[in-house]
Amino acid sequence: MRQEHVQESDDSLPEHSEGIRVGRELLAATKPYVEESTARSWWLVGSTFALMILALTAAGLIQWWPLRLVFSVLGALLMVRAFITFHDYLHRAILTNSRVAYWLFHAFGALMLTPTRSWLASHNYHHGHVGQISEASVGAFPLITARMWREATPWQRFTYRAQRNPLVVLLSYPVVFGINITLLPLLKKPRKHLDSLTALVSHFALIAVVWVLGGFSTVFFVVLLPMTLASAMGSYLFFAQHSFRRMQIASPEAWSYYRGAMESSSYMRMNKMMQWFTGNIGYHHIHHLNVRIPFYRLPEAMADIPELQSPLVTTLAPGDIADCFRYALWDEDKQRMVSYREASA
Numbered sequence: 001m002r003q004e005h006v007q008e009s010d011d012s013l014p015e016h017s018e019g020i021r022v023g024r025e026l027l028a029a030t031k032p033y034v035e036e037s038t039a040r041s042w043w044l045v046g047s048t049f050a051l052m053i054l055a056l057t058a059a060g061l062i063q064w065w066p067l068r069l070v071f072s073v074l075g076a077l078l079m080v081r082a083f084i085t086f087h088d089y090l091h092r093a094i095l096t097n098s099r100v101a102y103w104l105f106h107a108f109g110a111l112m113l114t115p116t117r118s119w120l121a122s123h124n125y126h127h128g129h130v131g132q133i134s135e136a137s138v139g140a141f142p143l144i145t146a147r148m149w150r151e152a153t154p155w156q157r158f159t160y161r162a163q164r165n166p167l168v169v170l171l172s173y174p175v176v177f178g179i180n181i182t183l184l185p186l187l188k189k190p191r192k193h194l195d196s197l198t199a200l201v202s203h204f205a206l207i208a209v210v211w212v213l214g215g216f217s218t219v220f221f222v223v224l225l226p227m228t229l230a231s232a233m234g235s236y237l238f239f240a241q242h243s244f245r246r247m248q249i250a251s252p253e254a255w256s257y258y259r260g261a262m263e264s265s266s267y268m269r270m271n272k273m274m275q276w277f278t279g280n281i282g283y284h285h286i287h288h289l290n291v292r293i294p295f296y297r298l299p300e301a302m303a304d305i306p307e308l309q310s311p312l313v314t315t316l317a318p319g320d321i322a323d324c325f326r327y328a329l330w331d332e333d334k335q336r337m338v339s340y341r342e343a344s345a
Contacts, residue, residue: 021307023258030290030308033301034093041094044296045085049104052078059221060214072221076229077277082108083234084279084295090120091291106195110202112227113177115195118185128257130242130288131249131264133330135160141239143249146331146343161340164243164328172235173228233278240324241266241284244314245337249330261288267302267311274316275299285311 021029055078059071086105088094095101109116126140135142141164149157162168168175186196211219248263250256268282275282283298286308293301302308314320327337 023256026258026305026307027290029305030286030293030301033297033304034290034292034294036094036294038095038098040296041294045095045101045104048078048081048085049108052082056222056226059226060210060218065217065221068221069225072225073229075222076226076233079112079226079230080233080237081277081279083112083114083230084281086112086114087123087281088279088295090116090123093292093294107202110195110199111206113173113182113199113203115182115185115193115199117193117195118181121185122181127288127291129260131247131260132252132255133249141243143243144329146329146333146338149329149340149343161328164239164325166325169235169239170232171228173231176235177231236321237268237278237281240314240321241268241281243324243328243337244312244320245323245327246312246314247337248312248335258289261285263312265312266314269313269315 052075055071055075059068059075062068062071085094086108089096089101089105106116109119130140133143133145133148134140135144135148142160144152144160149160152160182196182199185193186200190197207219207223210222214222242265244266247266248259250259250263262285265285265288267285270278270282279295280298281287281295283302286293286298286301287295289308290301314324326339328340329338329343330336331338331343
């Protein structure tokens with residue numbers, strides 16, 4: 001497959017235009033919302049982790065399987081919220097100077113098969129290259145143009161479609177978190193990724209302990225099912241917010257950090273309950289514009305800043321979910337996302 005030239009951005013941002021703040025001026029408008037309330041951060045982190053542990057404990061102790069299933073699913077939803085707090089901590093948005101937070105989040109990352117070294121490397125790359133054409137899946141799902149697709153070999157087309165297949169999202173617990181984020185970095189650079197080894201040992205040790213205490217059914221409801229659901233939900237949120245029908249891709253020459261945030265990142269509209277469980281990650285265009293805003297201040301920033309109130313929108317509706325997987329290629333001539341069938345026509 002011919003690789004189209006993609007250059008790294010120098011983070012150049014467009015300036016103020018016709019009364020509407022863009023670029024650096026819009027970024028400056030978000031800076032007041034970076035200010036954190038440590039007490040509020042600890043309350044939200046502490047309550048989330050406490051509820052998650054209680055839900056998973058109930059899933060392990062209760063014997064009636066329908067109720068175990070309810071608590072297992074609840075535990076999975078709380079895992080997603082806990083992961084957003086972990087994600088914010090690594091972005092230095094909350095509790096940056098706390099040693100307690102350091103150990104809490106590093107332990108959580110290990111148990112969730114998200115060692116901090118490999119996660120930070122891939123995720124920071126993603127933030128610096130969102131909205132760019134790339135065959136590689138470094139910190140994100142690959143995205144190529146319709147022209148690159150037509151010039152690709154059958155094997156290259158197969159691997160591209162496989163990486164963006166819904167099954168990868170559904171099986172992200174073993175595939176994305178277990179293999180891509182944890183195992184492969186350890187195999188490639190063992191000395192650099194010892195925390196990946198710690199994560200694998202910690203995760204399987206947890207499974208072993210739960211198995212000894214309650215057998216396979218307890219492992220299923222306390223670890224396997226919630227991890228599968230939480231990983232799939234988290235992976236889909238990440239996928240859909242950078243691979244949706246209305247997204248725009250700038251040319252390498254026109255790309256900027258601002259355009260990556262506002263044109264290649266979505267606002268995922270959800271109800272209040274799902275906003276809570278997903279830690280406001282639906283306000284993704286604002287998060288990409290300024291990663292230092294704590295998750296609980298993202299709605300406030302959107303409500304106060306008019307330029308953030310007309311984002312590209314996607315939802316959790318079945319039609320939008322289908323479109324996120326269907327529209328998988330960027331057509332440079334049509335200047336929009338297209339399906340494989342459209343690109344091949």
